[in-house]
Amino acid sequence: MSARVVPEGSRQRRRPTKQGAVLSERLIVDTALRLVAQHGAEALSVRRLGAALGADPSALYRYFRNTDALLLAIADELIGRAQEGWEATGDWRADLRAMGLRIHRSYLAQPQAALLAAHRTTGRPHETRAVEKILGILRDGGFPDPLAVRVYHAFVDQALAFAAQDAAAAALPEAAGEADTEVWGEVYGRLPAETHPHIAATYPLLAADMQGSGYPFALELMLTALEALHPDTGGGAEKGHTKRK
Known part of the structure; x- marks a missing residue:
């Protein structure tokens, strides 16, 4: 695509596509997500999108x-x-937990797209609303602004980092995914206690735990740390700051 875009008010395509749908930004994004899920990054081409939409590629x-x-x-x-x-509950810990798990789950539902997009800053409406909501959870929860900003940064980066890693695993070809899983039994399960005593002692627990995402537990660790930093507990380097009323 080249740098040529029509102003917002003039974008509406009046004539339906070959599939009978009226072209719109939402239709293009939904179609792109479907194609990326099927074909990965190579699906993001004007030719593929135009063909899938039944529209002239130049219309995009x-x-x-x-x-x-x-x-x-x-x-x-x-x-x-x-x-x-x-919806916010007013309990900052519960609200952060719910938001983090929702972010992680959303990206995992579209692993190929997550690989392409988890590291991007969009500046678009959904992202700005999410930033506003998360900062609101923290500020309304009594975190002073300097700490709220640092927590926001760590919270979002943690959620997106785990989402990208777990998406990469989910996007692996089936054979590669199965091979990775087998390593835990074929390699780690056979390591002798003489050379790897800690792996040998914990292997059944380790092999079972590594089958799922580490994000839920990592999120709980972060939330527990935030309890200790919260001004109401008297902890943290920011305790001298005034809480938001």
């Missing part, structure tokens, strides 16, 4: 100036899906 320029702009829209859609149906 009316909505996205290039494929990177489309990728940012895909990233923003994943962030938006994480927020669907979420």
Whole structure:
């Protein structure tokens, strides 16, 4: 795609595509997500998208100036899906937990797209709403602004890092995924206690735990650390700051 985009008010395509749908930004993003799930990054081409939409590829320029702009829209859609149906409870720990698990789950539902998008900053509506919500959880929960910002940074990076790692594992070809799983039995399960006493002692627990994501427990560790840093507990380097009323 080239850098040529039509102003927002002039984007509507009046004539339906060959599939009978009216072209829209949402339709393009949904179609791109479907294609990326099937074919990976190579699906993000004007030719593939045009064919899937039943539209002239040049029509996509009316909505996205290039494929990177489309990728940012895909990233923003994943962030938006994480927020669907979420409502604050007023309990900062419960709300952060729910938001983190929602982010992780949204990316894992689209692992190929997560590999392309988890590290991007979109500046689009879903992302800005998510930043506002998470900062609101922290500030309304009594965290002073300097600490709230640092916690926001660590919280989001943790969720996205685990999402990207777990998405990479989920996106592996089936044979490669099975081979990785077999390593725990074929290699780690056979290591002798004489040379690897700690692995040998914990192997059944280790092999079982490594089959799932480490994110839920890592998230709980972060939340527990935040309890200790919260001004109400008298902990943390920021305790001299005034809480938000």
